[in-house]
Amino acid sequence: MSSGRLLSADRSPALSVRGLGKHFGERVAFQDVFFEVGYGEVFGFLGPNGAGKTTTVRTLGTLIAPTSGSATVAGIPLTAENGVEIRRRIAIVPESPGLYLRLSVTENLECFGDLYETPGLKDRIQDALRAVDMTDRAGDACGTLSKGLRQRVALARALLSDPEVLFLDEPTSGLDPVGARDVHELIDGLRNRGVTIFLTTHRLEEAERLCDRVAILNTTLRTIGWPADLREQLFAKTLVVRTLVPLPEPGRVFDGLPAVDGWHERDSGAYVVSVSDSAIAAPAVTRALVAAGADVLSISESYHSLEDIYLELIDEDNEVGRR
Template sequence: MKARRDSAATPAPAPLGGPAVVVDGLTKRFGERTAFTDVTFGVDHGEVFGFLGPNGAGKTTIVRTLGTLLAPTAGSATVAGLPLNAANGVEIRRRIAVMPESPGLYQRLSVAENLSFFAGLYELDDRRGRIERALRAVNLLDRADDPCRSLSKGLRQRVGLARALLSDPQILFLDEPTSGLDPLAARDVHGLIDGLRHRGVTIFLTTHRLAEAEALCDRVGIMNTTLRTIGRPDELRERLFAQTLQVTTRAPLAEPDRVFAGLPGVEGWHPGTHDGDGAGYLLAVTGPDVAPAVARAVVTAGADLLVLSPSRHSLEDVYLQLIDEDVEARTR
């Protein structure tokens, strides 16, 4: 059955209240193999939500399940205000769009012909207006007549994104949208995603690029067939790692334990890394407000203080802390 929208000028359906996506105990098995199990989370309207995990962790299968392409084995979900079931499949597809890692364009057709073909599959009216708006959104209006085979991979990804925007989706599922792109092309896609965020589109993003997730996502979930953790990147860092201060002095402290021990808010210290000459110390602290007292203590000890800064863990540190196995190679 095909999904039809009545007016190209009408924006995506207004949110019906509550989160954009709610997943409760969702599980998908293929025979004896488990793609993901007992996954529970929610995505707010207008949020960019990232799903991270190794190959075989179940990220793409979750996207295909929430996009109504696969039926879950167990659990429940609500997508765009509707329960995820066969009866609601058509209506859910009216409110969402899915852009797979490979957009599946017809290489001999032009950009506009590809978009016209896909708009026809969904019986969208005002195809010309929809195509123009979608191409303008991805900055490809001047390439509308170019055959897709002449485009770089980065431009083909933009065409795939334009295809996903034809129906003015309320929720956009992006599965590895920058896979295989060079940094410049990836940056262009990031800009497009950020623009969609400002338009109020809810974006569900799967990616292997941790820096990409940290830059784009309001929250991230880390998967490894089960959901290991979920939260804002800064929340995950605070949850998994103690707060630390990096101290670098021009010369080693004669008695560092006497300098740092007993300072309010300093829970311990050990030698840290540093560049070039000097000495580094890593302090476990209760919070960043401890820094002034640490600075005074170092100066009072007669040392030249070169660096005093919070030691910031990256999203990659969080990821590696939680993911420690090769799921794709593991026998299930």
């Protein structure tokens, strides 16, 4: 994904949030949140339960008035007066699909299509049902559908109005792995159609798989960026060296090598070498090991998942909270 597609110079961002905050009395839901989301971007909004993710979505969706800061949504300033115009350009799929269970899939879509005053509604309903692969269940009452299928109907409902920004609030919450995979495939499909997606989740593998950029919220915004950049920001680059037998004098092998900043022995025959540039350090470490007569099993660059990043930041917050 190129960053040029996300924040093109000739178009304002799909979402621009500047110091936004919401308090319920003394309780802070979220505060001092800044970010921008470009058109066509899939933006992951991560955080633990109670971090303020859903409240942020509701605020940007004009359901809740912010107590501080400002924002533009789909190019329109977030104010109470602009509520109708903003809601016309966005769609929100809440955590619970919120379908009328006694009504059929088509009747649910008809209702929402009319609420959006969608032109050519019959065709749009067919298109939306095709997009979520539900044409064969169009006449079924929503109460007879599984949770995964209901989530698909909620996605079809959101697609009816062809939104500029689609907010998905925990779209796979409570789904089994097959249901979650289906939703992931649908989101992939939407991304390919160029829909801007704001995805809140606490499923990190989901965010890692689907999102171009992620932000981590824990009442305040803890970090934002591409997952690869966040890894670099938060974790030192390391090489993990494994030898058949422990090195008799590892310091003589690793100390003084180019681009090697330090090392430590993790367990018997396994060494973690901190490096500033793995492209320089890895060949130097390999040569030094061969010169020392070591039987090398593997040399690999360590990988930090989004989960590592997330846990690192949330643990920091918990640590600060305990002090």
